[in-house]
Amino acid sequence: xxxxxxxxxxxxxxxxxxxxxxxxxxxxxxxxxxxxxxxxxxxxxxxxxxxxxxxxxxxxxxxxxxxxxxxxxxxxxxxxxxxxxxxxxxxxxxxxxxxxxxxxxxxxxxxxxxxxxxxxxxxxxxxxxxxxxxxxxxxxxxxxxxxxxxxxxxxxxxxxxxxxxxxxxxxxxxxxxxxxxxxxxxxxxxxxxxxxxxxxxxxxxxxxxxxxxxxxxxxxxxxxxxxxxxxxxxxxxxxxxxxxxxxxxxxxxxxxxxxxxxxxxxxxxxxxxxxxxxxxxxxxxxxxxxxxxxxxxxxxxxxxxxxxxxxxxxxxxxxxxxxxxxxxxxxxxxxxxxxxxxxxxxxxxxxxxx
Amino acid sequence: xxxxxxxxxxxxxxxxxxxxxxxxxxxxxxxxxxxxxxxxxxxxxxxxxxxxxxxxxxxxxxxxxxxxxxxxxxxxxxxxxxxxxxxxxxxxxxxxxxxxxxxxxxxxxxxxxxxxxxxxxxxxxxxxxxxxxxxxxxxxxxxxxxxxxxxxxxxxxxxxxxxxxxxxxxxxxxxxxxxxxxxxxxxxxxxxxxxxxxxxxxxxxxxxxxxxxxxxxxxxxxxxxxxxxxxxxxxxxxxxxxxxxxxxxx
Numbered sequence: 323x324x325x326x327x328x329x330x331x332x333x334x335x336x337x338x339x340x341x342x343x344x345x346x347x348x349x350x351x352x353x354x355x356x357x358x359x360x361x362x363x364x365x366x367x368x369x370x371x372x373x374x375x376x377x378x379x380x381x382x383x384x385x386x387x388x389x390x391x392x393x394x395x396x397x398x399x400x401x402x403x404x405x406x407x408x409x410x411x412x413x414x415x416x417x418x419x420x421x422x423x424x425x426x427x428x429x430x431x432x433x434x435x436x437x438x439x440x441x442x443x444x445x446x447x448x449x450x451x452x453x454x455x456x457x458x459x460x461x462x463x464x465x466x467x468x469x470x471x472x473x474x475x476x477x478x479x480x481x482x483x484x485x486x487x488x489x490x491x492x493x494x495x496x497x498x499x500x501x502x503x504x505x506x507x508x509x510x511x512x513x514x515x516x517x518x519x520x521x522x523x524x525x526x527x528x529x530x531x532x533x534x535x536x537x538x539x540x541x542x543x544x545x546x547x548x549x550x551x552x553x554x555x556x557x558x559x560x561x562x563x564x565x566x567x568x569x570x571x572x573x574x575x576x577x578x579x580x581x582x583x584x585x586x587x588x589x590x591x592x593x594x595x596x597x598x599x600x601x602x603x604x605x606x607x608x609x610x611x612x613x614x615x616x617x618x619x620x621x622x623x624x625x626x627x628x629x630x631x632x633x634x635x636x637x638x639x640x641x642x643x644x645x646x647x648x649x650x651x652x653x654x655x656x657x658x659x660x661x662x663x664x665x666x667x668x669x670x671x672x673x674x675x676x
Numbered sequence: 677x678x679x680x681x682x683x684x685x686x687x688x689x690x691x692x693x694x695x696x697x698x699x700x701x702x703x704x705x706x707x708x709x710x711x712x713x714x715x716x717x718x719x720x721x722x723x724x725x726x727x728x729x730x731x732x733x734x735x736x737x738x739x740x741x742x743x744x745x746x747x748x749x750x751x752x753x754x755x756x757x758x759x760x761x762x763x764x765x766x767x768x769x770x771x772x773x774x775x776x777x778x779x780x781x782x783x784x785x786x787x788x789x790x791x792x793x794x795x796x797x798x799x800x801x802x803x804x805x806x807x808x809x810x811x812x813x814x815x816x817x818x819x820x821x822x823x824x825x826x827x828x829x830x831x832x833x834x835x836x837x838x839x840x841x842x843x844x845x846x847x848x849x850x851x852x853x854x855x856x857x858x859x860x861x862x863x864x865x866x867x868x869x870x871x872x873x874x875x876x877x878x879x880x881x882x883x884x885x886x887x888x889x890x891x892x893x894x895x896x897x898x899x900x901x902x903x904x905x906x907x908x909x910x911x912x913x914x915x916x917x918x919x920x921x922x923x924x925x926x
Contacts, residue, residue: 325803327814328798331773334818517781518790524767524778531765534727535779535840536753537787628832641785 339515340395343357348594349504356497363492369604371560376584377510378553384590385514386546387526391578392450393554395434395457396427398572400555402429402461405474405568414480416563420502423559424552429626430457431551451575458573473569477562488564494603495564502560503597506553511593513549522546583626633653679706679738680874681726681757681844681917682901686735688721688898695721698735702877703844710877710889714918719878719897720762723846726876727759728752739844754783758842760833762849762878767824772813772832775821777804779839803839811835822881827858834865844874849883865889882919886910 326446326554355366355493373398373514382388403423405525406412413419461468481487484492513519529539562568571577580603607626610618681703688696696718703786705711706761707890711719724730726737728749737745744752767775780803781787795801808814811831821832830850837845851859863884869875879885885892885906886908892909896918902909911914 327689327809328802331805331817332795332798332801334773335777335801338794338795512793513790515793516790517778517787517792517794520770520774520778520794521782521787522768524775527769530729531761531767531836532750534753534761534765535728535836536750536782537750537778538748539749542788624756665846 327332335427339511345594348597352500352504356500359492360491362600365604365608367492367495367499367564369600370496370556371564372584372604373597373600374499374503374506374560375554375557376581376600377507378550378557378596379509379581380593380596381514381583381591382547383552383585384592384595385519385526386423386521386523386543388543388547389446390450391447391575391580392452393507393550394451394573394575394577395454396431396551397558397561397577398457398461398553399430399557400424400427401562401568401572402468402474402558404559404562405477405566406467408479408484408563408638409477409564415484416479416482416498420556420559420563421493423562424556425557427558428548430550431554432544435547435551436595437608438547439540440545454573454575454578456467459571461570461573466570467524468570471570473567475567477566479566488566490614492564499560499564506556507593507597510553514593517541518545549673564657573656583622586626586629626659677706680705680740681724681876682738684736684816685740686722686725686737687733688725689733695898696725696732697906699895699898699900701893701900701903703874704891706874708870708875708888708890710879710885710892711895712827712882712885712892713895713901717887717895719895720848721828721898723759723848723878726846727757734838742758753840753842756841757846758837758840758844759846760837760848762852764829764833765874766821766829766832766836766913770818770821772808772819772821772824772828772835773804773817775832776813776835776839777801778805779836780807781805784838806833807839810868811838812861827854827861829863830854830862838869842873844876845869847875847877847879849878849880851879851881853892860914865906 331420375393380391381391382390400423403426404419407419407422408416409416413422418491434453437453438446441449456590464469465471479488482494482498486498488494514522520531520538525539525542526536533539557570562571584598584599584603586599587602588595588597607618610621614621679702681701683699683701684698686696686701687694699722701711701722702854703919708881711722713719721730725732728744728747728751735745738756739752739755744755744757747755770778774794777800778787780800782790784800785816786797788793799814808817811834813828813831813835816828821829824832830853834847834850849896851862866875866877867888869923875878877885879888889906892904893900894909894915901918902912902915
């Protein structure tokens, strides 16, 4: 009897990390978008690195409960690092430069993680905001290295792996960003379903109890903050490499705040929130900017207010409805398919198909 | 019997108030030791000092002869000192299965692994099942902890501490708030704890204390006021006076 139970528990635990049908749909749609929308690759590139940036914030906010209003500090550092590495031909191969840029951001993440270990959400908002402001001012004060307010120009990015050259239509850019996003997503997915990932959720849920079952709360927070900084640095590096440019606004408060908005739109704690949020945010921004070029921030602001007033919960219910619908469809197409993606997920199919 | 847990002149001040005042407590190995006292006597503060949730203002804490006064809470757990809380401190969004598994993994030192998926370590899974069965939680193991009935949450509170496989277990009013007809389940699990686990119990209910404890310490106004076997404590007129709310000097 107990061995039966052991087998049952093992199966049940193994099922946690299994790929859901909707996840396949999401990534197949992303892959298809390369071929279906060749004229939209520039905005899709932006969506890809923004999605990665939001995934980074989700790792600390959705899984460890650390809120940040200064995540651009890591994004910006990664961005400048990639631009400088390319400009001075220190590391020319873009993938290696990407890793190096992420590593730079991770070092900053590790160093500043100790500032967010303690304190309330408000303290963390202010501390992270402060770090980003400091980074921006440093970049501003060393124009001989960063180009200061003019931005860092004259960046020439070498072909990826020595084979694929970046083009002005963004075809290679998009395939590159999407590949990087996918690989880092796989890694993040592995991590959140590991004992480490589970312990993060425990730390977020009840740090007092987490310590009382032997979890080193601080060590876990430092680790995930450093990891998230690496992700953000890579996202920033992708921006720099695909635009061959870096400017002070990579550190801006607006960038950090937009990122929170992206996660609020998509939802936290299930990894796809940042990706779906990035799709919706960018398409909405693009659409509104086309309608009323001068007032798009007004509409973005209005959407933010509405989302917060209506509440994430209710949006979760809507997407729950969408999810149920999608589940029915999947069941009809592929009978016997199991439960779908957790969380508010029905949207990504619609979002990706725009 | 050797002393396994000991405090030496332990003190904790909150502002000008001495919540714990020069408490020197000795708990023997394998003991069933109860710490009693009226409301506000400082019992929970003592537990918080022992477990590292609070830092003492003065004094020392020894676990198996080693000074752990400056040790962080999680390190004390790894040294075999686990606790339960008077007010449930659970992971409401996790299932009992996940929570117990987490505690076991941490004890085995595999809780920080990020390359391995949860549930792929057979040793962990076997122990999860064993503990959940012992605490009658197998029916509820897949449910969100926040949705469990209070009695089940109370059992999980103890199960999590046991999953740390403590050598010394501090139970802070394990039956607090549990209805009369569900108490026996919790008390039975407490009574069935392995004999080599040292237990320090904080309790209000005198029936529980006298049916369980082999030694009793009485804490009043933050001071250790009496320490002895149950018969002696039961006989002492001052203890009765304290519990009836009379002045100590009488």
